[in-house]
Amino acid sequence: MNGNRLTRAARKAGQQPSAAPGTGWPSRTVLHVCGPAAGGIRTHVLALLQGLNHLGYEPLLACPPSFQVPERRDSGGFVPRVYRVPLGGGFSYLADGRAASRLARLIMETRPALLHLHGLKAGAVGHRALGITGGRAPATVLTVHGLPACTGYRGLGPLLGRLAGEAAGRLAASFDRVIMVSQGLAADWSALNPDFPPTLVIPNGIDPAFGEGLPGKEDARSALDLPRGFPVVAVLSRLAVQKGLFDLLEAAALVHRLKPGIRFLLAGEGPEAGKLERRCAGLGLDDVVFFKGYQPSKLVLAAADLLVLPSHSEGLPLAALEALAAGVPVVASAVGGIPEVIRHRETGWLVAPRKPGELAEAVLEALSNREEGARRSEAGRQLVKRLYNLPSMIAATAGIYGALLGDRGLGTIDAGTLGDGDGGTGTGNGDSDARSPGIGVPGAGTPGKKEADGDQEADGD
Numbered sequence: 459m460n461g462n463r464l465t466r467a468a469r470k471a472g473q474q475p476s477a478a479p480g481t482g483w484p485s486r487t488v489l490h491v492c493g494p495a496a497g498g499i500r501t502h503v504l505a506l507l508q509g510l511n512h513l514g515y516e517p518l519l520a521c522p523p524s525f526q527v528p529e530r531r532d533s534g535g536f537v538p539r540v541y542r543v544p545l546g547g548g549f550s551y552l553a554d555g556r557a558a559s560r561l562a563r564l565i566m567e568t569r570p571a572l573l574h575l576h577g578l579k580a581g582a583v584g585h586r587a588l589g590i591t592g593g594r595a596p597a598t599v600l601t602v603h604g605l606p607a608c609t610g611y612r613g614l615g616p617l618l619g620r621l622a623g624e625a626a627g628r629l630a631a632s633f634d635r636v637i638m639v640s641q642g643l644a645a646d647w648s649a650l651n652p653d654f655p656p657t658l659v660i661p662n663g664i665d666p667a668f669g670e671g672l673p674g675k676e677d678a679r680s681a682l683d684l685p686r687g688f689p690v691v692a693v694l695s696r697l698a699v700q701k702g703l704f705d706l707l708e709a710a711a712l713v714h715r716l717k718p719g720i721r722f723l724l725a726g727e728g729p730e731a732g733k734l735e736r737r738c739a740g741l742g743l744d745d746v747v748f749f750k751g752y753q754p755s756k757l758v759l760a761a762a763d764l765l766v767l768p769s770h771s772e773g774l775p776l777a778a779l780e781a782l783a784a785g786v787p788v789v790a791s792a793v794g795g796i797p798e799v800i801r802h803r804e805t806g807w808l809v810a811p812r813k814p815g816e817l818a819e820a821v822l823e824a825l826s827n828r829e830e831g832a833r834r835s836e837a838g839r840q841l842v843k844r845l846y847n848l849p850s851m852i853a854a855t856a857g858i859y860g861a862l863l864g865d866r867g868l869g870t871i872d873a874g875t876l877g878d879g880d881g882g883t884g885t886g887n888g889d890s891d892a893r894s895p896g897i898g899v900p901g902a903g904t905p906g907k908k909e910a911d912g913d914q915e916a917d918g919d
Contacts, residue, residue, distance in 0.1 A: 485863065487516045489570035489596070490538075491561065493545040493579040494524045497696045497726060498776035499603050502639075502662060503576055504528070507538045509852030515859070518568055520561060522546065541568075545583055547729075558586035565591050571863055572597045578606065581629055597862040598633040602626075602657075604773040604794070605646055607700050623650025631655045635858055640774035640795020658858065661795070662774045663851035666843055668756075669783040678760035682750055688721040689825050692762035692786075694755055694777040695769075697728030702768035702791060704737060708814035709768070711741045713821055720825065721746060723761065725753040759784040764824050764831070770811050772796055779846050782806075782838030787831035789820045799846065805838035 488510065492503050504527070507517040519527070519538040522545045527537060543560050546553055561583060565573065573596045575584040581600045588595050606622045626647070630636045636657040638644040647654045672678075676686070684690060691710075695701045703724070710722045724734070724747060731749070738747050750758075755777065759765065765781040765788045772794035779799060781788050788806040790796045800806035807820040824831050 485571050486514060487518065487568060487570040488572045488574055488859065489518045489520060489565065489568055490574045490576065491520045491543070491545070491580040491584050492525060492576040494522045494547050495577065497694075498662070499576065500525065501776055502603070504538075505665075505848055506852060506855060508536045509848065510856060510859075511536050511538075513852070513856050515856070518570065520545075520564055545579060547579070549579070549582065554583050555586065557583045558590060561587035562590035565596070570596050572599065572859055574599045574601070575633070576601050577603055578626055578629070581633070585629060585632055599635045599637065599858060599862070600630060600633045601637040601639070602630075602643065602647070602773070603639055604643065605650075605700070605771040607698060619650050623647060623654065627651040627654045630657075634862055637855070637858070638773070640772075640798055642793070642795040642798060643773045646771065646794060660851055660854045660858075661798070661846055662776055662779065663846050663848040664776060664779045664783060664842065666783075666847045666849070668780055669785060669839065672756050672760040672784055675760060678757050681757060682723065682748075682753065682761055684723065684748060684761060685721060688719055689763045690721050690723055690761055691764045691766055691821055691825075692723045692725065692758050693766055693768075694758055694780075695724075695726045695728075695767070695775075697724070697726050697731045697734055699730055700769065700771050701728075701730075702770045702811060703730065703734055705812055705814045705817060706766060706768045707734065707737055707741055707743065707747065709817040709821065710743055710747055712814060712818035714743065714746050716818075717822060717825075720821075721748065723747075723758065724749050725751070725755075725758045727752050755780050756784070759786050762786050763828075764789060764821065766817070766821065767791060767796065767800075768809075768811070768817055769793055769796070774799065774846075778806075779842050782835055782842045785832070785835050785839060787824050787835045788838070789817065789824055791817075799838070799841065801841075804834065805841055806834050 490503060490507060492499070495503065503519070507519060510517045517538050518541065519525075520541045520543045521527075523542050527540050529537070541564050543564065544553070544557050546557075565587060573584060573588070575581045575598070584598070584600075588598070605619070606626075636655060638647070638657045638659050639662050641659055644657050644659055647657075673681070679686060679690070691713075693703065693706060695703065697703060706722070706724075713720055722743075735749055738744065738749075759781055762781075763786070765777065765786050767775055767778055767788065767790035769775070769791050770793060772791075774795035778788055778790060778796060782799070782805065788800050790800045790806060790808060791811040792802075792808040793811050797808060800808055802808040807824055809816045809820050
């Protein structure tokens, strides 16, 4: 039995985790571990760290060199202390072992009270690292943001998904708490593995002021070097197999045959970029679909008339929340947590995944009825403001930390002065709705706020 399992057993018996003799593990230090995340997961992690800092925690970040951390001038005055650990994409026993060794040494050096792992890759490496540290283990939290990519493979997808579900269930059972970012994602994991351990649902959230101060449409299109005078359908997504972007290209071809005056913007990077560009050329869409790599979401949404999310699987995409906050109508696949936000004919258009024809029809319908699109996006904006705001997400996460650390008084929040959301966290295997608590985060003047910075290499072999 590794050290983490020992401390879990102690907590179940009603004991508090003991400090390592003579070391004094800091009570407010939380080490976050993340793999080579881009897009929504990166935004989620950085926003969470900043919010926890406002609540008096000292968040540290262990991540690979490819994980971009903003400069202080771009981050609202807070930059986490960063330790570079070689967490690569995919799973490799040898490479992951080296990463686990470095992470174990980092845990012993920083002595966090809590270890928060983001994603299954970070969870797997963190699990191995805790085995190396022996009995000196902090409390542990795992956040699951989506399904493994293998579930999207044709043919072998269902078999690989079941195997992944069984492995992920065993991994999740080793942590004190498991967070899912949507009820739909929790249900998807339960479908892969009916014995998946109980989870808590904390929906993703965005800054309530996200939709304010966007650039003008023509200025945004000029900055993105897009042709003028055409409706623009945007995709904000990592270019990965589970995002359904080959379906999007097929749908774009169908749309172009019927309405040649529509253009598509793909903003994002990822492993499928080359294949997507070749498929686009094969469909004769080089002048119709524009690949722009990574771009700020505010710039993309300011240029867009419609956002499309053709994913095969999702947790709860920030792009959907941001589009609604910016007043941009959304067409999306009915997968994962998307239907919790994009409610068909209420806050947007839902289509079945892997159905390019259905996707094309929804795109044409949305663009042909701008008044209806505005009505649905406004309803979505109100929903996001009320239930999917960043302060509520941070407060709910801090609540889990407090329960684990026996420190419920830390970062007390006056809900009457901030935020207007409602509801609470739900369980991933229950009937409660995925609602965020209506609690905000204090401003920069909150006592106990730390301003950590620095970017350090984690020592180790």
